[in-house]
Amino acid sequence: xxxxxxxxxxxxxxxxxxxxxxxxxxxxxxxxxxxxxxxxxxxxxxxxxxxxxxxxxxxxxxxxxxxxxxxxxxxxxxxxxxxxxxxxxxxxxxxxxxxxxxxxxxxxxxxxxxxxxxxxxxxxxxxxxxxxxxxxxxxxxxxxxxxxxxxxxxxxxxxxxxxxxxxxxxxxxxxxxxxxxxxxxxxxxxxxxxxxxxxxxxxxxxxxxxxxxxxxxxxxxxxxxxxxxxxxxxxxxxxxxxxxxxxxxxxxxxxxxxxxxxxxxxxxxxxxxxxxxxxxxxxxxxxxxxxxxxxxxxxxxxxxxxxxxxxxxxxxxxxxxxxxxxxxxxxxxxxxxxxxxxxxxxxxxxxxxxxxxxxxxxxxxxxxxxxxxxxxxx
Amino acid sequence: xxxxxxxxxxxxxxxxxxxxxxxxxxxxxxxxxxxxxxxxxxxxxxxxxxxxxxxxxxxxxxxxxxxxxxxxxxxxxxxxxxxxxxxxxxxxxxxxxxxxxxxxxxxxxxxxxxxxxxxxxxxxxxxxxxxxxxxxxxxxxxxxxxxxxxxxxxxxxxxxxxxxxxxxxxxxxxxxxxxxxxxxxxxxxxxxxxxxxxxxxxxxxxxxxxxxxxxxxxxxxxxxxxxxxxxxxxxxxxxxxxxxxxxxxxxxxxxxxxxxxxxxxxxxxxxxxxxxxxxxxxxxxxxxxxxxxxxxxxxxxxxxxxxxxxxxxxxxxxxxxxxxxxxxxxxxxxxxxxxxxxxxxxxxxxxxxxxxxxxxxxxxxxxxxxxxxxxxxxxxxxxxxxxxxxxxxxxxxx
Ligand SMILES: Cc1cc2nc3c(=O)[nH]c(=O)nc-3n(C[C@H](O)[C@H](O)[C@H](O)COP(=O)(O)OP(=O)(O)OC[C@H]3O[C@@H](n4cnc5c(N)ncnc54)[C@H](O)[C@@H]3O)c2cc1C
Numbered sequence: 001x002x003x004x005x006x007x008x009x010x011x012x013x014x015x016x017x018x019x020x021x022x023x024x025x026x027x028x029x030x031x032x033x034x035x036x037x038x039x040x041x042x043x044x045x046x047x048x049x050x051x052x053x054x055x056x057x058x059x060x061x062x063x064x065x066x067x068x069x070x071x072x073x074x075x076x077x078x079x080x081x082x083x084x085x086x087x088x089x090x091x092x093x094x095x096x097x098x099x100x101x102x103x104x105x106x107x108x109x110x111x112x113x114x115x116x117x118x119x120x121x122x123x124x125x126x127x128x129x130x131x132x133x134x135x136x137x138x139x140x141x142x143x144x145x146x147x148x149x150x151x152x153x154x155x156x157x158x159x160x161x162x163x164x165x166x167x168x169x170x171x172x173x174x175x176x177x178x179x180x181x182x183x184x185x186x187x188x189x190x191x192x193x194x195x196x197x198x199x200x201x202x203x204x205x206x207x208x209x210x211x212x213x214x215x216x217x218x219x220x221x222x223x224x225x226x227x228x229x230x231x232x233x234x235x236x237x238x239x240x241x242x243x244x245x246x247x248x249x250x251x252x253x254x255x256x257x258x259x260x261x262x263x264x265x266x267x268x269x270x271x272x273x274x275x276x277x278x279x280x281x282x283x284x285x286x287x288x289x290x291x292x293x294x295x296x297x298x299x300x301x302x303x304x305x306x307x308x309x310x311x312x313x314x315x316x317x318x319x320x321x322x323x324x325x326x327x328x329x330x331x332x333x334x335x336x337x338x339x340x341x342x343x344x345x346x347x348x349x350x351x352x353x354x355x356x357x358x359x360x361x362x363x364x365x366x367x368x369x370x371x372x373x374x375x376x377x378x
Numbered sequence: 379x380x381x382x383x384x385x386x387x388x389x390x391x392x393x394x395x396x397x398x399x400x401x402x403x404x405x406x407x408x409x410x411x412x413x414x415x416x417x418x419x420x421x422x423x424x425x426x427x428x429x430x431x432x433x434x435x436x437x438x439x440x441x442x443x444x445x446x447x448x449x450x451x452x453x454x455x456x457x458x459x460x461x462x463x464x465x466x467x468x469x470x471x472x473x474x475x476x477x478x479x480x481x482x483x484x485x486x487x488x489x490x491x492x493x494x495x496x497x498x499x500x501x502x503x504x505x506x507x508x509x510x511x512x513x514x515x516x517x518x519x520x521x522x523x524x525x526x527x528x529x530x531x532x533x534x535x536x537x538x539x540x541x542x543x544x545x546x547x548x549x550x551x552x553x554x555x556x557x558x559x560x561x562x563x564x565x566x567x568x569x570x571x572x573x574x575x576x577x578x579x580x581x582x583x584x585x586x587x588x589x590x591x592x593x594x595x596x597x598x599x600x601x602x603x604x605x606x607x608x609x610x611x612x613x614x615x616x617x618x619x620x621x622x623x624x625x626x627x628x629x630x631x632x633x634x635x636x637x638x639x640x641x642x643x644x645x646x647x648x649x650x651x652x653x654x655x656x657x658x659x660x661x662x663x664x665x666x667x668x669x670x671x672x673x674x675x676x677x678x679x680x681x682x683x684x685x686x687x688x689x690x691x692x693x694x695x696x697x698x699x700x701x702x703x704x705x706x707x708x709x710x711x712x713x714x715x716x717x718x719x720x721x722x723x724x725x726x727x728x729x730x731x732x733x734x735x736x737x738x739x740x741x742x743x744x745x746x747x748x749x750x751x752x753x754x755x756x757x758x759x760x761x762x763x764x765x766x767x768x769x770x771x772x773x774x775x776x
Contacts, residue, residue, distance in 0.1 A: 128719075130647075131646070131648050131649070131718075132717065132718075156718040156721060156722065156737075199724065202750070203721065207721065207722065268514040268517075270514075276763070278766070332753065335583075336753075336762075339757050340512060342757070344582060350583040353753070354583065354750075358721045361717075361718060361720060365714060371658065
């Protein structure tokens with residue numbers, strides 16, 4: 001039993017924190033968020049050079065062979081700076097799917113490129129009707145000669161606009177809610193018939209709706225077994241949720257520090273507002289929520305490698321539900337305690353609130369995971 | 379005690395409905411239904427229609443152009459306006475400074491300013507808050523020094539909503555520094571075109587510009603534009619804040635929002651069914667609705683007390699706290715109802731500028747804008763912490 005980081009892990013933490021300190025002042029972030037791309041290719045290169053883009057991948061393919069705890073450490077520190085680069089989309093989701101289900105040829109052609117920072121990925125799982133249900137897939141893949149033809153509409157794909165390859169979940173058989181019959185395809189973003197409409201999201205990032213109209217792919221675009229992708233999707237989304245939880249913890253801790261500092265600095269009625277007991281208690285509640293969240297994030301990072309799928313899923317849903325609630329509370333109260341200052345775009349705290357708001361929704365909101373947890377527990 | 383409406387009330391209700399159906403411009407209704415601020419042009423256009431009907435100022439006495447509505451009628455109008463997504467008139471003129479002018483102003487000021495409020499010829503803004511004086515408003519430092527028939531004003535206001543549109547600003551200024559801070563404040567009406575006034579935009583969480591800083595650099599204001607007595611401005615300021623708090627409850631609007639959550643939930647897929655069939659989601663909505671109903675009857679009870687000639691103390695603070703909490707919970711639920719499309723957001727001008735519609739279903743455009751803006755509802759008009767302090771002191775004697 002041990003929650004302590006190893007020396008290597010402390011170094012990793014320091015190095016990500018240093019990157020955030022050097023590159024993610026609120027001004028710098030706002031500038032990046034306002035560009036067409038929405039992040040920095042230079043930062044992406046830096047991340048590749050530091051070996052971060054290979055963190056979770058096996059050493060044989062050029063990766064670092066890191067654990068879920070290593071990923072947690074990185075995400076937490078990136079959360080403190082509200083980092084915009086598509087680490088979650090490319091490395092955890094896209095790269096994770098390829099590493100998990102890919103053939104040796106697919107792994108060989110994709111992962112080294114990802115690790116070197118030359119290829120970005122996105123995972124297109126959601127659809128306009130699917131809400132948070134990963135099994136709700138209507139996008140159709142029909143056999144055509146040696147390959148497949150894809151048709152459908154993928155919704156709110158984070159970083160889908162800038163990805164070089166998009167991993168699409170599509171139905172090769174069954175009805176729209178069936179878990180069986182879902183397949184994954186690696187689709188080139190430039191494929192004929194694939195169109196993307198990119199847009200800004202409230203958290204300063206970018207997403208896209210992706211339309212597939214008779215997109216033809218070869219047989220080797222199929223990632224994993226035909227019709228058998230659902231368990232893979234679930235597993236990788238579990239990892240993404242754990243990573244997101246860590247990001248939320250970093251964002252909450254930073255938001256709390258900023259707010260705590262403000263309570264000491266801001267004076268009204270001749271005293272720092274932190275002297276008002278109601279605000280002290282509120283701040284304590286925010287602190288407690290972040291502490292509870294940190295525990296859940298650590299817990300889930302350590303449980304991700306469990307073989308017992310049900311226990312693992314319970315841990316993931318519990319963490320996401322707790323962290324979803326906490327994210328809302330900490331985000332909203334950070335604004336409240338800043339008064340008017342919290343409502344401005346120029347000041348940092350609102351950006352934490354907005355990212356925490358979308359983290360709560362991503363991969364299933366609080367209610368969704370409470371329900372899932374209850375169902376798994378009964 | 380009796381909850382039923384009289385025949386007259388029911389006739390009035392039909393009249394309001396019919397008026398809104400025929401006279402509320404569709405574009406104004408659409409923006410309001412989505413939760414977006416009306417543009418200045420649209421707000422003025424709508425207010426002129428209201429004024430033509432004689433309904434611009436329901437809270438004013440008839441002699442100044444008010445409607446003379448009974449408590450029941452005011453309630454009915456509030457409901458119907460809310461349900462029809464008709465925007466309430468911009469508050470700064472008609473709800474804030476107007477009552478101050480007819481209650482504390484002199485005849486000349488009444489004649490000069492009140493008709494222009496009714497006609498929407500002047501757009502007013504509220505110059506209360508300063509960088510160092512928010513909750514502790516009475517500590518304000520913007521200075522006005524007497525020089526002949528003028529005051530010379532120097533200082534800075536902040537969070538001034540729609541100052542960029544304004545023709546006039548009503549301002550709290552310091553005219554005396556010697557005694558208690560509340561006793562050296564005066565209430566001035568200032569023409570925004572006066573030399574020395576600079577307005578600087580502040581962009582909000584929603585990336586919209588509703589907030590501003592207003593700077594005063596040797597701004598000359600005729601003494602004739604002072605309301606009431608010098609150094610008595612705090613009394614007028616507090617009177618205004620009481621009115622502001624009551625109008626912030628917005629029960630009618632929240633009822634419309636409840637409907638809107640239902641409409642979206644009926645359209646949104648959730649698993650094999652629709653979101654509206656999801657018991658947990660609907661229980662959440664139900665809880666808000668029950669709170670809203672309690673607020674509605676609290677408001678009615680207070681209105682009835684007032685019309686029976688009883689005094690209220692800090693009860694408006696309760697309406698403000700509960701009303702804003704409900705508004706925030708409703709926009710949160712609206713965003714939640716959208717699933718992941720709730721995350722897509724740009725200010726609406728951005729889409730208009732590119733001639734694009736927002737991504738996702740049409741109803742997804744709006745909830746996030748309102749959710750972001752309404753985080754301020756528990757801050758403006760006196761924060762909810764300050765309101766609780768007031769109730770605890772004035773009502774509970776703690
Ligand atoms: C969207 C928006 C529109 C606005 N429009 C206008 C306008 O048109 N004109 C205008 O004059 N002003 C306007 N305001 C300003 C508004 O009235 C102030 O923001 C508000 O009074 C709070 O002041 P502050 O922002 O300085 O926060 P502060 O007073 O610094 O408060 C910070 C935090 O401390 C808490 N706090 C302060 N004192 C106490 C206490 N004694 N006990 C417990 N808690 C306390 C507050 O509740 C808050 O949570 C607007 C504000 C917003 C956000």
